[in-house]
Amino acid sequence: MKKIKNSSLALCIASLMGVTFLHSNAFCAPRAQQAGVSAQTAVAVIVNGNAITNYDIQRRAAFLKLQRKTGNLTAQAKDELIEEMLKRVEMKKRNIDVSDDEVNKAFMGFAERNHMTVAQLTDMLGQAGVTADHFKNYIRVQMGWGRLVSARYRAEGGIISEQEAVQRMLKNGGVKPTANEYELQQVIFVVPSDRRNAILGKRKQDAELFRSKFSGCSNLKQQATTMLDVTVRNLGRVLEPQLPEEWEKAIKATPVGRMTPPQETARGVEAIAVCNIKKVSDDKVAQLVFTIQDNEKSGDKKAEDLSEKYVKELRSKARIENP
Structure with a gap:
């Protein structure tokens, strides 16, 4: 070296x-x-x-x-x-x-x-x-x-x-400006702080498996019930300029009906499901x-x-x- x-x-x-x-x-x-x-x-x-x-x-x-x-x-x-x-x-x-x-x-x-x-x-x-x-x-x-x-x-x-x-x-x-409006749901694989070092790797694997089997937002909550300590939050409709900075790139690269790659957060491991995208003006x-x-x-x-x-x-x- x-x-x-x-x-x-x-x-x-x-x-x-x-x-x-x-x-x-x-x-x-x-x-x-x-x-x-x-x-x-x-x-x-x-x-x-x-x-x-x-x-x-x-x-x-x-x-x-x-x-x-x-x-x-x-x-x-x-x-x-x-x-x-x-x-x-x-x-x-x-x-x-x-x-x-x-x-x-x-x-x-x-x-x-x-x-x-x-x-x-x-x-x-x-x-x-x-x-x-x-x-x-x-x-x-x-x-x-x-x-x-x-x-x-x-x-x-x-x-x-x-x-x-x-x-x-x-x-x-x-002429009115236009922007993409995203309909989003957040999936959180909860990792307790006192067990983070022990189970974070396993939770990443769980998130990747969940993502590979994701079949659309209409089935998201039902899919989440098949796994322990998984929370789903409805983020509603978000205009593109208002996307969270830490998720913006991943969300914009994700097609409708798919999930972003999982990311580590303070709560555990999270991913965003892109339910719909439409142009609004x-x-x-x-x-x-x-x-x-x-x-x-x-x-x-x-x-x-x-x-x-x-x-x-x-x-x-x-x-x-x-x-």
Whole structure:
């Protein structure tokens, strides 16, 4: 295997949702000498009842060094982890989940984009004192927080008025925008948190078998009764621009009468049944499409501002204790 030299790499955060490597001749220090297990696991700060240890801070400081940050990296690392914990708590509260599979795929994609194998990336992060687990946890929060901000952005962005939508349509020659409307049902293969490690693999197999035998939405609930701990939820009719981000690609690739590939979630293993798809064109669609078009024109700046505002709100309500 080709050896990856720390001296040839540095990390840079490219955007709210992405990270990439920059080639550099900057020296990346080797893993710091451990000061002992008790010192590492000592709690440095408690955020809403959740502990952040000195070891967590050491790894984040190493991550910042890999990004070629300067200044008091320990203080910066502590502040970043406090903010990250606030985001984690809020994601859990809002049922925003990023599966291990999604994180592993992102980790693999990151390695490939930087001409590395997963093993090489893991080795490099370990040598730098960051560790692959720490980086994966960072990826998980970035992905989940992006989804949460996106959902809040759509909610707070506001829908343009019906009158404005009519004016837009008149400018377009009276043509109303169209969108696909999906009729969906959600199938959940429940996995209790205390048994997740033991039965998750089996539940994935159950979901794949269920999907292979799926014969349409009219028989879905009856099919679900043949298996233990399977719940069916009717998601109703959802316009394409309103599809959940984590399911959008899979749903759009699934024909009517079929199910999406199963995904790991906080509840267990889930899949979406696509019961019907039809083109719709009405005032509601027009308002939604025109609103999305407006948001896309100024989306990045608005999303960044909303993220900062959101974090400030969480900090103002947080209980942050230094033992």
